[in-house]
Amino acid sequence: MSEKELLIKDLGEFSLIEHLVEVLGDAARGTGQGVIRGIGDDAAVLQVTSGQRLLVSCDMFIEGIHFNWHYCSPHQLGWKALVANLSDIAAMGGRPRWALVSLGLPPETPLKRVEGIYRGIAQLCKEFGVTIVGGDTTSSPRGTVLDITVLGESSRSKIAYRSGASEGDWLLVTGELGKAAAGLACLQEGIECDASVKDVIQAHLMPWPRVREAAVLMSSNLVGALNDISDGLVSEAAEIALASGLGVVLWEERIPVSSSAKKVAGRLDCDPLHWALYGGEDFELLLTIPGGKGAPMRIRRLVRSLKKTTGTSLTIIGRMVPPEKGVRLIKKDGSVVELKERGYDHFAVNNQN
């Protein structure tokens, strides 16, 4: 760090906020986007679309727990923290509209770092038509803390709860799994870059929220339950089962394990299936669709439609079963494994992430 580099303590809180609003640019304006008053008063004033339900969620990212400046650029942090939030709105079948950014920063933080965080946020805002309407910027004695709250909308008839699954429903997942965990392993091991490694590191640092996919899926009127995979496939599948009063069976041979993750796993002597089952932050969507007559055809049609409109794959990976069956994986050899129900625990002692 050069001696002349501008630190946020040199700028002060009020100038910093003004500067960050400039960095956000259009992402802070949102004229005509339901924003009556954005950043700059005691609270934002918003106009929720008539007849729509409001969706709200928040996610906190703490330095040393959720990210690490050795691996992650400021731009990537801003991007990923907002992705986690947009993904929560997608997981309800909704459309993200507005967000608030709370940021705790050590006074010695270089201004460039804060600008980077906001550029990452602004880039993703532009991609999904989200406006930053408020937040809080404050001092932190040790380490950066970023908490984003996102607000979205959904029509009353099109909200997808975790509890929406029925017995006999098919369980499907978008995209490929295991990439984010593979990327984290590469960063931790510091292994050199080839195309597969780059692919999984990108997936870990700059994941993509399945907002457009959620819109296509919801417009089919086929979705029962819906979740995003933030804490790992098994954990999210178990949540759907638990909330719906059911059990769930997953078929190992059907799980779309990322080919890049498989290649990386070979180099690191890791199990890519374990990443796909338990690795968090893939931010894919997990959903159920009713079984019964005509289901295979309806699902094939939906798979084609999703691929055509978004480029994203959709794969049947399991089925909802009676609750007494719990959460099970049928291995390729036909053997049955009872899966641990719960995924990432932020307070567990041996967490690596």
Add this chain to the structure above:
Amino acid sequence: MSEKELLIKDLGEFSLIEHLVEVLGDAARGTGQGVIRGIGDDAAVLQVTSGQRLLVSCDMFIEGIHFNWHYCSPHQLGWKALVANLSDIAAMGGRPRWALVSLGLPPETPLKRVEGIYRGIAQLCKEFGVTIVGGDTTSSPRGTVLDITVLGESSRSKIAYRSGASEGDWLLVTGELGKAAAGLACLQEGIECDASVKDVIQAHLMPWPRVREAAVLMSSNLVGALNDISDGLVSEAAEIALASGLGVVLWEERIPVSSSAKKVAGRLDCDPLHWALYGGEDFELLLTIPGGKGAPMRIRRLVRSLKKTTGTSLTIIGRMVPPEKGVRLIKKDGSVVELKERGYDHFAVNNQN
């Protein structure tokens, strides 16, 4: 701390969340309060009242910056963090309805501490009919971080912006000033308790948001600009002036300096007027009311009505003037002091709070 005391790392994230929902009790239920789905899915689902605008704000509290476990109990932290948020909604003339709580906790945190924070939040929720509809609970490597987002509503015609002041408007303030800063000084000096000290310490640790007062003031249809005093009177008055393209004059003799703060100031050899002008976190409301014919009578009527319905005083302390006059204090001896425009800077080097 006894060896047997339960720590949150013993409980784990999922059991902790279930337990905290129990601690919140009615504050997390909110049936019939516009809550379609509260805590427990990817996002909360809310029903904004038809024809109302949505208000959203957030405030982050970081250990060692905004609070200190030596001075502040967990209950007081939960209470005060929510007060800061409710006060922001009051400062727009709105009614707080829902909140989300993001909490970063060291794994060694005693469960009792977290329960205390949530009990403080729940108590205030009950007082103002606010429902906790979501949040995030995560690990923090060093120190506690609490970020609350509050959502409120206001009818379209009754939103009070900082920019709503006009030249010639009277500037008024609710309650008494300087108490919170006096309380902080007492806590920092560790001085013994008498009634005045207790009063100001209570004001610092468990302030009261002027939500009911805001409703009475707004129903008068007299309010021009409105702000809450979180960063100090001068800072907030300057914000109203700046946002409205005006200057502002304050009269020293009119400023309602708290009598408890005056007594404490005597003991500590401090200036109570300085606390009243620059001390933050009094959470009183600062507002403008149009001047002109009939104004004195209208204001007297409003003062009586506010006192009668809420017990809170309302005092004329200044007037909005042309912008070239800046921000000025007329001292008791008639001399004029140009006031520094800006209040608490979270990144300044010598902050005491």
